[in-house]
Amino acid sequence: MLLLTALVEDSLDQGYARAAARRDAGEPPSRSSRWVLAAGLLAVGLLLATAAVEARARSSSVAEARAALTAEIEDRESANAELERTLERQRAAVAREREESLQLTSEGARLSDALTTLEAAVGAAAVRGPGMAVRLTDAETDPTGADIDPRAGEAGEGRVTDRDMQTVVNEIWASGAEAVAINEQRLTALSAIRAAGEAILVDFRPLNPPYVVAAVGPPSMRTAFVEGFGGSYLQVLRDYGIQYAVQDSDDLVLPASAGVAVRYAVTPADVPSGASVPQPQKERTP
Numbered sequence: 001m002l003l004l005t006a007l008v009e010d011s012l013d014q015g016y017a018r019a020a021a022r023r024d025a026g027e028p029p030s031r032s033s034r035w036v037l038a039a040g041l042l043a044v045g046l047l048l049a050t051a052a053v054e055a056r057a058r059s060s061s062v063a064e065a066r067a068a069l070t071a072e073i074e075d076r077e078s079a080n081a082e083l084e085r086t087l088e089r090q091r092a093a094v095a096r097e098r099e100e101s102l103q104l105t106s107e108g109a110r111l112s113d114a115l116t117t118l119e120a121a122v123g124a125a126a127v128r129g130p131g132m133a134v135r136l137t138d139a140e141t142d143p144t145g146a147d148i149d150p151r152a153g154e155a156g157e158g159r160v161t162d163r164d165m166q167t168v169v170n171e172i173w174a175s176g177a178e179a180v181a182i183n184e185q186r187l188t189a190l191s192a193i194r195a196a197g198e199a200i201l202v203d204f205r206p207l208n209p210p211y212v213v214a215a216v217g218p219p220s221m222r223t224a225f226v227e228g229f230g231g232s233y234l235q236v237l238r239d240y241g242i243q244y245a246v247q248d249s250d251d252l253v254l255p256a257s258a259g260v261a262v263r264y265a266v267t268p269a270d271v272p273s274g275a276s277v278p279q280p281q282k283e284r285t286p
Contacts, residue, residue: 084258091256095125120179123188123257127179131216131252132225134168134234136160138209139241158241160211162195164233168213169193171230175222177215179254183207184214186257203257216252 102108102115119125139158169187172180180187185202192203199206215221225231226246234244 087258088256119256123179123186123191126254126256127216128251128253129178129216130219130248130250131177131214132222133215133247133249133252134172134213134225135245135247136164136168136209136211136213136237137243139243159198160200160209160237160242162193162200164237164242165200165211165213166193167233168230171228171233172213172215172221172225175217175220175224175228175230177217177221179216181214181254183212184255186255188257191257214249214252214254216254222246222248 099112102112116125120127138160165182169180169182182193182202185205185207187202192201194201194204196206200211201207231246234246237244
């Protein structure tokens with residue numbers, strides 16, 4: 001009970017009371033107090049300096065690691081580009097040798113024509129002809145007055161998505177296109193348009209905006225695309241800040257796909273008359 005009474009009547013610590021009394025009397029702080037204050041300020045300064053040095057060292061190491069990764073990515077991209085050019089040269093040489101061999105006989109010439117047509121259809125060979133190009137550009141800033149993106153049901157950022165690209169490409173095919181390429185990457189029946197973060201991938205290769213979808217096809221292709229669902233979808237994209245342009249072209253060149261590979265084949269001579277062609281077995285995944 002006495003302790004509670006003392007706490008209520010005299011709640012100020014005696015040391016604080018003496019310091020307050022000296023301050024009221026105008027006495028200067030004692031030498032020990034000044035040393036304690038100086039030591040505390042020095043310790044705080046040392047801590048701040050140490051933290052600043054560590055932060056600077058950490059930021060420099062992060063910058064060095066980022067620069068090293070960037071350089072490695074650029075080197076690998078250059079190496080991949082060189083390998084692709086080498087592959088194209090080798091493909092062209094093989095095609096010339098094959099054409100020369102097939103043209104020696106009439107049956108070979110017929111097979112050569114059929115093979116050329118099939119290669120163009122499946123994307124294994126470059127094609128050239130009239131067509132159109134659809135250019136899509138991301139919005140510079142978030143579009144005003146558009147709180148919800150109807151394509152995703154969430155806040156939009158004015159970027160072209162993989163679903164936008166899929167829709168545009170599908171509508172171009174439906175309009176009568178014979179060959180399609182995105183940023184000079186040829187699409188085939190095995191091509192996939194996906195997303196990795198904010199990047200759009202075509203056959204696992206990233207695309208850089210602006211996106212140009214080029215298509216070779218009949219003259220009616222552009223009218224069918226613009227007046228159909230494709231044109232309506234582009235108008236929706238424009239409402240969200242994405243810019244587009246559709247242009248005709250009298251001479252488009254679409255490269256061959258680098259991802260087309262024959263996985264299973266059999267010559268007609270190897271199949272007995274009336275027998276069914278054996279089907280390839282599915283690959284087992286570990």
